[in-house]
Each structure stands twice: as structure tokens, then as C-alpha cells.
Amino acid sequence: MGRAKTLPRRLGLYVAALVIAVYSAFPIYWMVVSSLREPTELLTDVSLIPSVLSLESYRNLLELTDYPRHFLNSVIVAVAAVLVTMVFSVMIAYAVTRQRIRGKKVIVGAMLYAYMFPPLLIAIPIFTIFARLGLSDTLTGLIVSHLTLTLPLGVWFLWGFFKSMPFELEEAAMVDGCTRLGAFLRVVLPLALPGLITVAIFSFLLSWTDYTFALVMIGSDANKTLPVGLASMVGSFDLRWGEIMAGSTLIALPLFAAFALMSQYFIQGLGAGAVKG
Amino acid sequence: MSSKTTIYGFLFVGLAVTLALIVAPAVYAVSLSFYQMDSFIGAPKWAGLANYAAVLQAPEFWRALVNGAIYALGSIVFQVVLGIAFALVLNETFPGRNLVRGLSILPYLLPTVVVILTFKWMVDGGIGIVTKAVEAMGLPPINWFESPGAAMASTILVSVWMWTPFVTTCFLAALQTVPQSLYEAARVDGTTAVQRFFHITLPMLKPILTVVVLLRAIWMFNKFDVIWLLTRGGPVGATENLAVLSYRRAFNLFDIGGGAAIATISFALLSVAVLVYFRVFPLEDD
Numbered sequence: 001m002g003r004a005k006t007l008p009r010r011l012g013l014y015v016a017a018l019v020i021a022v023y024s025a026f027p028i029y030w031m032v033v034s035s036l037r038e039p040t041e042l043l044t045d046v047s048l049i050p051s052v053l054s055l056e057s058y059r060n061l062l063e064l065t066d067y068p069r070h071f072l073n074s075v076i077v078a079v080a081a082v083l084v085t086m087v088f089s090v091m092i093a094y095a096v097t098r099q100r101i102r103g104k105k106v107i108v109g110a111m112l113y114a115y116m117f118p119p120l121l122i123a124i125p126i127f128t129i130f131a132r133l134g135l136s137d138t139l140t141g142l143i144v145s146h147l148t149l150t151l152p153l154g155v156w157f158l159w160g161f162f163k164s165m166p167f168e169l170e171e172a173a174m175v176d177g178c179t180r181l182g183a184f185l186r187v188v189l190p191l192a193l194p195g196l197i198t199v200a201i202f203s204f205l206l207s208w209t210d211y212t213f214a215l216v217m218i219g220s221d222a223n224k225t226l227p228v229g230l231a232s233m234v235g236s237f238d239l240r241w242g243e244i245m246a247g248s249t250l251i252a253l254p255l256f257a258a259f260a261l262m263s264q265y266f267i268q269g270l271g272a273g274a275v276k277g
Numbered sequence: 278m279s280s281k282t283t284i285y286g287f288l289f290v291g292l293a294v295t296l297a298l299i300v301a302p303a304v305y306a307v308s309l310s311f312y313q314m315d316s317f318i319g320a321p322k323w324a325g326l327a328n329y330a331a332v333l334q335a336p337e338f339w340r341a342l343v344n345g346a347i348y349a350l351g352s353i354v355f356q357v358v359l360g361i362a363f364a365l366v367l368n369e370t371f372p373g374r375n376l377v378r379g380l381s382i383l384p385y386l387l388p389t390v391v392v393i394l395t396f397k398w399m400v401d402g403g404i405g406i407v408t409k410a411v412e413a414m415g416l417p418p419i420n421w422f423e424s425p426g427a428a429m430a431s432t433i434l435v436s437v438w439m440w441t442p443f444v445t446t447c448f449l450a451a452l453q454t455v456p457q458s459l460y461e462a463a464r465v466d467g468t469t470a471v472q473r474f475f476h477i478t479l480p481m482l483k484p485i486l487t488v489v490v491l492l493r494a495i496w497m498f499n500k501f502d503v504i505w506l507l508t509r510g511g512p513v514g515a516t517e518n519l520a521v522l523s524y525r526r527a528f529n530l531f532d533i534g535g536g537a538a539i540a541t542i543s544f545a546l547l548s549v550a551v552l553v554y555f556r557v558f559p560l561e562d563d
Contacts, residue, residue: 016366017377024442025380028387030406031395046409092291099284107288107295109555114299116492116551118499120520121540124527125306131317148298155291180283209388211502216528227390231506234394241398248391255386263379270385270446 028252035246042242057242058250066221067247070229074251077139077225078207081146085203086196088147089154094184096155097162098170108159115152119212122148127216137219145213150203157202157269161195162188198269201258208255226251306544309537316531328538337514337522338539345518347429348504349497352436356493357486359437360444365474367445368452378449385442393506396435425515428508432516436503444489451485452478487557495550499543519543 037045038054061067092111096104114122126145127136135141169191173183189196211227218224224232230247259266310328312321332338367378384392400407400421411419421431455478463473479486501520504510510517510525517525519539527536 010371013366013369013371017371017373020363020366021377021380023438024382024384027392027395027399027438028383030399031391034398043404046404046406088290088294091287092294095284095287095291099288104288107291110295110299112555113551116495116547116554117303118496118501118520118543118547120501120524121306121499121543121547122302124523124533124537124540125302125309128309128317128533129302129305136317144298148302151294151298180281184283205386209390211388211390211506215502215505216524227388230394231390234397241401241404244394245398248394252387252391255388256383259379259382259386263382266382266386267446267450270382270443 031245031252032249034241035249037242039240039242057240057246060240061243061246061250065233065243065247066224066229067226067250069222070224070226071250073139073223074208074225074227077143077146078204080143081150081207082200082203084143084147085150085154086200089151089158089199090189090192090196092155093158093162094188097159098167108155111152111155111159114148115156117148117152119149119210120216123213123216130217136217137223139223142214142217142223142225145217146207146210149206149210149213153202153206154199157199158192158195161192165191194265194268197262198265201262201265202269204258205255208251303544306537307541310534310541312534314533317533321534324534328534329542332535332538332542337517338519340514341517341519341522341539344429344514344516345498345520348432348436348500348516348518349494351429351433352440352497353490353493355433355437356441356444357490359441360489361448361482363441363445364448364452365478367449381445382442384439385446387439389439389502390506392435392439393503396431396507400431422508423512425512428512428516432504432507435507436497436500439503440493440497444493447485447489448482451482455481488554491550491554491557495547495554498550499547 033048033050034042035057036053036055037050037057038052039056039060041050041052092107096107123145126148130136130138130141130145135144165188169187170180170183173187174180178186209227210225211231214225214228218228221229221232226247230244230251233244233247309321311324311326313324313327314321363381367374367381399405400419402408402418408418411417420427422428459477459481460473463477468476498518499520500518501524504516504518504521505524508516510521520543523536523539523543525536526532526539
């Protein structure tokens with residue numbers, strides 16, 4: 001803002017920026033560094049930069065625990081949840097922005113309401129229903145329960161996106177002989193791509209990081225996803241912090257990679273209120 | 278296929294999915310609260326308002342309500358204050374600004390479980406970095422979870438760290454919409470930076486502040502995973518809020534009707550906040 005900054009003011013600014021950077025990043029740095037230390041040195045060495053790096057903790061984690069299996073489960077659940085969310089949310093959001101009908105407000109209102117639901121409130125009824133349908137402790141059940149988080153977010157976000165998209169484009173395509181469906185697939189979808197990417201990213205984030213639904217829905221070790229698997233390791237693992245930090249780092253890695261590659265979508269989504277609780 | 282068929286097809290799908298995933302479970306949760314069930318597959322027995330009577334008479338319910346309010350209020354105040362402060366700093370120009378902006382978002386991306394485990398590792402009684410740092414400074418060791426007050430403070434601390442980035446990002450975006458001419462004019466009038474913040478920035482940010490506080494209030498009041506992973510609601514219920522209590526009732530004590538009754542009460546409280554939200558930000562009729 002101010003142009004002619006005095007030296008003390010500029011110094012103050014740098015110090016503040018440094019404080020923010022350290023405050024935000026140090027715990028993450030410490031997680032990664034701890035995962036890369038020699039496990040035996042973890043008990044004694046608190047140097048900020050380790051002299052020797054070791055992949056011992058990762059080797060133990062991947063060879064001696066169910067972590068790889070939980071990783072695979074998490075990938076399956078998150079990918080399925082993202083795909084289903086994208087298909088349904090784009091249809092619903094398009095229909096409610098392009099048609100004046102009753103029931104439209106019910107959908108949008110219910111979605112916004114649902115988007116504010118805390119997961120645990122909806123977990124009790126869903127688990128009870130699934131227990132009766134034989135879907136408890138299945139990945140399918142977990143995927144469906146994740147849709148109660150991701151779908152409202154997707155509809156809510158794309159609703160705002162389609163509202164700001166002019167009708168003229170589809171109308172022009174339809175005048176040129178396209179059907180409504182053709183115009184939707186060939187004109188609307190490509191233009192909505194940035195919005196769809198944002199929805200995909202945040203749906204993935206919600207599903208990948210979810211602890212609450214997985215805790216309620218999944219009972220057997222074989223079907224656990226990463227957050228629940230890692231949390232249950234703490235009790236049974238005799239607090240092997242190196243392995244636990246390695247597991248934490250590997251959960252966070254895909255999210256950081258996605259953020260590094262697509263940070264503008266994250267910021268856009270956060271600005272539009274795509275929050276994960 | 279006619280234009281109408283496509284749109285109505287989409288709409289039908291939308292209604293069906295909304296009903297199945299959102300409306301039905303919500304209605305079912307409320308109806309469960311009127312039944313007595315001690316297993317998830319057993320036959321429910323009609324109990325009328327007995328679950329509510331039992332829940333409302335239990336002192337742990339009122340304790341959970343108060344704990345939830347303290348936790349929500351404490352964490353929101355610090356999130357918002359820190360979030361605004363960070364946004365003001367990150368809105369200035371300095372070398373490496375984009376890097377610091379990126380770093381400031383990272384806590385938000387982490388899964389809750391990772392944040393909790395890393396925090397527990399850092400404050401580990403024997404070998405945690407924070408423990409060692411405190412030791413090196415010659416201070417007495419900090420008990421992070423042993424006393425009720427400390428456990429609540431730790432829970433708030435972790436929550437503030439996790440959700441400050443959301444506030445920062447919202448405010449940073451909003452700050453860029455404040456017209457620079459307002460600041461120029463105020464500067465010509467000889468105002469101080471503090472005056473400009475309270476008389477220009479804050480009033481301009483009021484709408485976004487309202488959204489952020491309402492949304493944060495709704496979520497923090499019903500937060501489950503942070504508390505459950507960090508303290509299990511302990512010690513002796515000192516950090517147990519309604520969500521944790523409801524989980525314990527339904528899934529540990531298998532009092533499903535009681536758990537559903539607590540969830541329904543939370544729904545009702547949540548609905549008040551959501552109604553306020555809709556009142557402040559109506560769905561535009563376009």
C-alpha cells in the first residue's frame with residue numbers, strides 16, 4: 001500500500017512475513033525431517049537439519065504395516081467420489097441455473113444446508129441405513145458417505161459458476177442446430193472446465209482427508225483408509241514416531257503436489273467458500 | 278431429445294440424489310431419536326421423547342454444550358484475528374511474497390489426522406522438539422493434555438493453526454477489492470495506518486467478516502475429528518462437545534436413540550445459524 005516506506009517499517013514487515021512463514025511451515029518441515037531421520041537417532045537428535053538422511057522409516061512403514069493397502073483404499077475411495085461428484089454436480093448445477101421451476105430452490109437450499117452439515121451428524125443415520133443394507137464396512141458405503149460432503153460442495157460451487165456464464169453461447173449453438181444436450185456437452189462443459197477442476201480438487205481433498213466418516217463406516221483393518229489406518233497405528237505401534245511421520249508425509253504429499261501445480265484453483269475455490277469444515 | 282427433456286432429466290437426477298443423500302438421512306436421524314435401539318441392526322422400539330428427557334437430564338449434555346461454545350468461541354476469535362493480521366501483512370509487497378502466501382495456506386491442506394499426530398510428536402513428553410526447546414530455555418515442562426484447561430487450550434491451539442489459512446485467504450481476496458483511492462484520500466487527510474485500518478479496511482471487510490464468522494461458527498461448534506483424535510473429549514470430559522458426546526453415545530455405548538437425539542439437537546442449533554446465514558445472504562431469485 002504505502003510507497004515511501006521507512007526502513008524500520010520495512011524491517012517490521014520482513015519480520016512479520018518471516019514469522020508467518022515459520023509458523024505455517026515449521027510443523028510440516030519437522031514432520032518431513034523426522035520421517036527422514038535414522039529411527040534410532042530420532043530419540044536423541046533434535047538438530048534442525050539432520051546430518052544423515054535415511055529412508056528406514058519409510059521402508060518399515062511400507063514393508064511391515066498395512067499402509068500400502070490403506071493407501072490403495074484411499075485412492076479408490078477418493079477417485080470414485082471425485083468422478084461421481086463431478087458428473088452429478090455438473091448436471092444438478094446446470095439444471096438449476098438454466099430452468100425456472102419450483103423445486104429449484106429446494107435443491108439449492110438443501111445443498112447449501114447440507115454443505116454446512118458437520119459429518120458426524122449425518123454419519124449416525126447413514127451408518128444405520130448401511131448396516132441394514134449390508135453396506136457397512138465396505139468401500140462402496142464409504143464412497144457414498146463421502147458424497148454427502150463432496151456433492152453439496154460441487155453443486156454449490158458450480159451453481160455460482162454457471163450463474164455467471166452467459167446463456168447466449170448455448171443459445172447460439174442451439175440456433176445452429178445443436179440439441180440442448182449437444183450444446184451442453186460441446187459448449188457448456190468445455191467452458192466450465194476451470195470450475196470442474198476446482199470441484200475435482202476440493203472433492204479429492206475432502207475425501208482424501210476425511211477421518212470422521214471412515215472411522216464410523218469402516219471396521220475391518222483391510223478396508224481402512226489412510227487417516228483412520230494411520231491413527232490406529234499410534235496405539236498398536238508402540239509409538240514409532242519415525243514411521244508415523246513417514247506415513248503422515250506420504251498422506252500429505254499428493255495434496256502438496258496438487259497445490260504446487262494448481263495453486264490458482266485452490267485459491268479460487270477457497271475464495272468462493274470451498275471449505276472443508 | 279428436446280431441450281426440455283434434457284433439463285428435466287438433469288433436474289430429476291438432482292432431486293433424486295438430493296433426496297437420497299441429504300434429505301432422507303436427515304429425516305431418518307430425527308426419527309431415530311424417537312426410538313430406543315441398542316444395536317444397529319436390531320428392531321427399534323418406540324420411545325417417544327424418552328431419549329430427549331434422558332439426554333437433557335444428563336449433566337454431561339450441558340457440559341458438552343458449554344465446552345462446544347468455549348471451543349468454538351476461542352478458536353474463532355484467534356482464527357479471525359490472526360487471519361486478518363496475516364492477510365494485512367501478505368497484502369504488502371516484499372520479496373518472496375508469493376512463497377510466503379503459498380506457505381501460509383499449507384496447514385489448511387493437511388488432513389486433520391496428520392496435524393494431530395505431528396502436534397503430538399512435537400510436544401511428546403520425552404523427545405518432542407517443543408519439549409526440548411522448553412527444557413533448553415530452563416522453563417518448567419508444559420502439560421498439554423493433563424489438566425482440563427490445558428487440554429482445551431491445546432485443542433484450540435491446534436484448531437487455530439489449521440483453519441487460520443481459510444480466514445487469511447478470504448481476507449486477502451477481499452483486501453484487493455478495497456479501492457486504493459480511499460486510502461490515498463485518507464492519507465492526504467493525515468490519518469495514521471491504525472485509523473485507516475479501523476475506518477476504511479474493517480468497514481469494507483464487514484460482509485466477508487460476517488460470512489467467515491458464521492461459517493466458522495457452524496463448523497467449529499460441531500467439530501469432531503480434531504477433538505476426538507487429540508483428547509477423546511478428555512480429561513474427564515473437559516473437551517467433550519456435543520459431536521463427541523453424540524459419537525460416544527451411538528458408537529461406544531450403543532445408545533443409538535440417545536446419540537441421534539443429541540445429533541438432532543445439534544441440527545436444531547445449527548439450523549438457527551444457517552437461517553441467520555440465509556437471512557444475511559439470501560439465495561438470489563434470478
